Amino acid sequence: MSATTTPAAAATACGAGPLMCDDPTAHLLRPGNTNCAGCGMSIGLQWLDQALGGEKPVLVIPACCGIVTAGAFPTSAYGVPTAASTFASAAAVATGIATVQALNGETTPVICWTGDGGTYDIGVATLSAAAERNEDLIYICYDNEIYGNTGGQRSSATPEGVVTSTSPRGKTERKKDMMSIMAAHRIPYAATLSVAHRDDFMRKLRAARATKGFRFLLLLSPCPTGWKSEPEESVELIDFAVRCGLFPLYEVFDGARYRINARPDGTPLAEYLTRQRRYAAAAGDPARLERFVAEQWKYLEAMAKAFPAGDDRV
Amino acid sequence: MSRRTATSAVTAGVVMARLLQLDSVVGSLAIRTGVRPMPRALVTGNHAAGFALAAAGDANRHARGCCGGAYPITPQTEIIEYLRAHPFSKGHVVPVESEHSAMAVCIGAALAGARAFTASSSNGLAYMTENVFAAGYYRLPIVMIAVNRTLGPPWNIWVDQGDSLALRDAPWIQFYTDSHQDLVDTVLLAFRVAEDPRVLLPAMVAMDGFVTSHTQMIVDLPEQELVDKYLPPCRVPHRLRGEHPATIGGLTWPRETERHRRDIQRAMEQVPAVLNEAMNEFEAVFGRRPDGAVRADRTEDAEAVLIACNTMARTLRRLIDHRRADEQRVGMIKLKMFRPFPREELRAAIGAARRIGVLDRNHSPGSGGIFWQETAATFAGAADHRVIQDYIVGLGGGDVSPEHLGEILDDLTQRDRAAEPIWKEVAA
Numbered sequence: 001m002s003a004t005t006t007p008a009a010a011a012t013a014c015g016a017g018p019l020m021c022d023d024p025t026a027h028l029l030r031p032g033n034t035n036c037a038g039c040g041m042s043i044g045l046q047w048l049d050q051a052l053g054g055e056k057p058v059l060v061i062p063a064c065c066g067i068v069t070a071g072a073f074p075t076s077a078y079g080v081p082t083a084a085s086t087f088a089s090a091a092a093v094a095t096g097i098a099t100v101q102a103l104n105g106e107t108t109p110v111i112c113w114t115g116d117g118g119t120y121d122i123g124v125a126t127l128s129a130a131a132e133r134n135e136d137l138i139y140i141c142y143d144n145e146i147y148g149n150t151g152g153q154r155s156s157a158t159p160e161g162v163v164t165s166t167s168p169r170g171k172t173e174r175k176k177d178m179m180s181i182m183a184a185h186r187i188p189y190a191a192t193l194s195v196a197h198r199d200d201f202m203r204k205l206r207a208a209r210a211t212k213g214f215r216f217l218l219l220l221s222p223c224p225t226g227w228k229s230e231p232e233e234s235v236e237l238i239d240f241a242v243r244c245g246l247f248p249l250y251e252v253f254d255g256a257r258y259r260i261n262a263r264p265d266g267t268p269l270a271e272y273l274t275r276q277r278r279y280a281a282a283a284g285d286p287a288r289l290e291r292f293v294a295e296q297w298k299y300l301e302a303m304a305k306a307f308p309a310g311d312d313r314v
Numbered sequence: 315m316s317r318r319t320a321t322s323a324v325t326a327g328v329v330m331a332r333l334l335q336l337d338s339v340v341g342s343l344a345i346r347t348g349v350r351p352m353p354r355a356l357v358t359g360n361h362a363a364g365f366a367l368a369a370a371g372d373a374n375r376h377a378r379g380c381c382g383g384a385y386p387i388t389p390q391t392e393i394i395e396y397l398r399a400h401p402f403s404k405g406h407v408v409p410v411e412s413e414h415s416a417m418a419v420c421i422g423a424a425l426a427g428a429r430a431f432t433a434s435s436s437n438g439l440a441y442m443t444e445n446v447f448a449a450g451y452y453r454l455p456i457v458m459i460a461v462n463r464t465l466g467p468p469w470n471i472w473v474d475q476g477d478s479l480a481l482r483d484a485p486w487i488q489f490y491t492d493s494h495q496d497l498v499d500t501v502l503l504a505f506r507v508a509e510d511p512r513v514l515l516p517a518m519v520a521m522d523g524f525v526t527s528h529t530q531m532i533v534d535l536p537e538q539e540l541v542d543k544y545l546p547p548c549r550v551p552h553r554l555r556g557e558h559p560a561t562i563g564g565l566t567w568p569r570e571t572e573r574h575r576r577d578i579q580r581a582m583e584q585v586p587a588v589l590n591e592a593m594n595e596f597e598a599v600f601g602r603r604p605d606g607a608v609r610a611d612r613t614e615d616a617e618a619v620l621i622a623c624n625t626m627a628r629t630l631r632r633l634i635d636h637r638r639a640d641e642q643r644v645g646m647i648k649l650k651m652f653r654p655f656p657r658e659e660l661r662a663a664i665g666a667a668r669r670i671g672v673l674d675r676n677h678s679p680g681s682g683g684i685f686w687q688e689t690a691a692t693f694a695g696a697a698d699h700r701v702i703q704d705y706i707v708g709l710g711g712g713d714v715s716p717e718h719l720g721e722i723l724d725d726l727t728q729r730d731r732a733a734e735p736i737w738k739e740v741a742a
Contacts, residue, residue: 056559060422068565072567074570076561082560083422085448089421092410092415097422099406100427101426126412126414129415
């Protein structure tokens with residue numbers, strides 16, 4: 001090293017040197033990453049790559065497990081240009097990138113890939129503002145309902161009854177309804193995603209890609225470490241979550257038109273709860289969660305009836 | 315306390331009148347020497363700053379354009395209003411929901427290769443802090459105007475340098491300006507230095523809230539053609555690109571982190587030389603020389619020297635002229651660059667003066683004034699037993715008159731040893 005800081009040295013120092021992934025044909029999520037077994041995010045990132053059909057996005061990832069996925073400098077598990085933002089800033093950093101791309105006539109999709117802490121809690125003002133401005137972004141929250149990176153603390157995405165290290169006797173508050181909050185911003189497209197419903201996931205990603213403006217996607221992301229569940233049951237767990245009605249699959253167009261993609265099929269809530277030790281306390285008394293599921297569906301069915309999506313095809 | 319006729323506005327008016335006289339002399343010289351005089355306008359400090367940012371942004375229209383974030387806070391608001399109203403050739407200023415996001419937008423814009431800028435004040439800077447550090451650690455040449463205002467609570471909208479100085483440990487170049495012209499010139503210098511490939515660090519340009527931001531002075535506003543000539547296209551070598559997928563700002567181990575910090579220190583060490591080149595080029599393009607990191611007035615053979623920044627330096631300059639007329643051997647330093655701290659330039663400018671007084675319109679609780687700390691460190695280890703005395707003066711926007719500064723100078727010239735920081739309360 002000379003005493004002068006060369007551009008290359010500066011770039012290397014801030015984590016963007018030639019030692020990084022230099023293969024433009026690499027997959028979005030490259031092999032050899034450090035994600036836990038059974039992590040829903042790993043599935044989500046691979047499906048995202050497949051849904052984009054070879055198109056390479058720019059990723060913005062705030063502090064969350066998603067940036068740990070990259071691994072330590074000088075390596076990166078991400079095969080696309082990626083900015084690691086501060087915790088609350090993903091949607092604002094992405095705004096700057098998308099704005100400059102638009103000024104230069106570039107159409108590369110800019111995607112925020114964020115956890116529930118960065119979406120429901122610390123980043124909610126930034127997210128709300130970017131949605132209100134209808135920035136041309138795809139914002140994907142992989143929601144594992146916990147601060148997973150720090151070892152499993154409650155967030156406002158944590159469901160009622162769940163034991164975390166900061167709700168040791170079970171969370172007493174309900175999960176925040178982020179989809180309704182985003183729909184209230186009247187953004188062009190909002191949808192929930194499941195790692196157990198691949199066709200639905202792919203269709204929604206393509207719909208999001210084909211839409212201009214702010215798009216919000218909420219992925220329920222299993223976290224065996226935090227959920228105290230078996231890694232090999234991750235996909236099955238999400239299937240149960242959808243079938244028992246705890247996690248509805250639906251889309252909202254322009255915040256005003258609703259489409260339900262899958263309805264509860266009578267699967268008991270217990271199928272989902274008993275496979276996760278985080279629900280140990282609640283599983284014995286599922287009444288409160290059952291009430292939550294019932295109220296959620298009453299609301300959703302009413303919205304879908306009053307404001308049907310009709311022939312929206314995107 | 316003696317009569318306090320010199321309110322900030324009156325002081326500014328006197329200063330403005332003096333500048334007008336000076337400018338007319340310079341202007342007639344320019345005509346005689348054939349250098350085309352620049353367009354002049356009577357503008358506020360905030361509009362002067364907005365003009366300079368917008369001109370710098372437009373100068374990048376043939377490259378990747380410009381982008382910034384806009385969020386209001388008194389007394390900075392007119393800058394972001396100016397930027398939102400400006401018809402950029404290739405640029406957009408995003409009306410965000412907070413200062414934290416204003417800097418985040420700048421970070422995203424610079425990561426995408428654009429020239430990026432914003433402005434803030436006081437608690438806005440405090441709220442922005444996390445991303446201020448991030449911008450520097452990413453090595454992005456963002457330029458920000460800091461309109462100095464007292465941090466609250468209790469709420470006070472007037473000038474105090476505590477807000478930008480709270481960011482002294484961020485990897486940012488910091489400039490402090492004493493007039494509207496100095497402000498315009500320094501904003502252009504700041505882009506030039508920040509974007510230099512030997513530096514690649516963000517730069518902050520500070521001015522006094524209200525005393526500069528809301529008063530008007532006649533300013534040379536350079537034509538776009540000259541700004542285009544002065545500012546080369548902004549190049550961010552590590553910008554995000556599809557053909558070179560990289561993860562910027564990810565995890566590092568201690569070894570890489572040490573090197574990252576060391577590289578930032580080395581980049582800071584390049585700044586004085588790069589600034590000097592930028593000043594030479596400025597003179598070649600605009601036909602006048604802006605103030606550098608340190609401006610010394612009457613320090614030759616001075617026994618006592620006072621150090622000041624921002625508009626206090628202008629008030630002080632008048633006082634020093636009067637005292638010199640009375641044959642007192644006193645001088646002054648206007649400290650324009652605070653980061654990197656120009657130790658070498660300061661030592662050279664102060665020369666053999668035995669008594670150094672530092673005017674601090676800021677306060678680090680439990681220690682003292684911040685400029686004083688840096689000055690004391692600059693002379694630490696020297697075996698010359700100088701008196702380096704701190705004067706904390708004008709906190710919360712208290713009007714610092716020539717009389718106050720005269721009392722401080724009288725104290726300094728009679729002082730044989732330094733005491734703890736002296737509180738000079740001017741608003742009592």
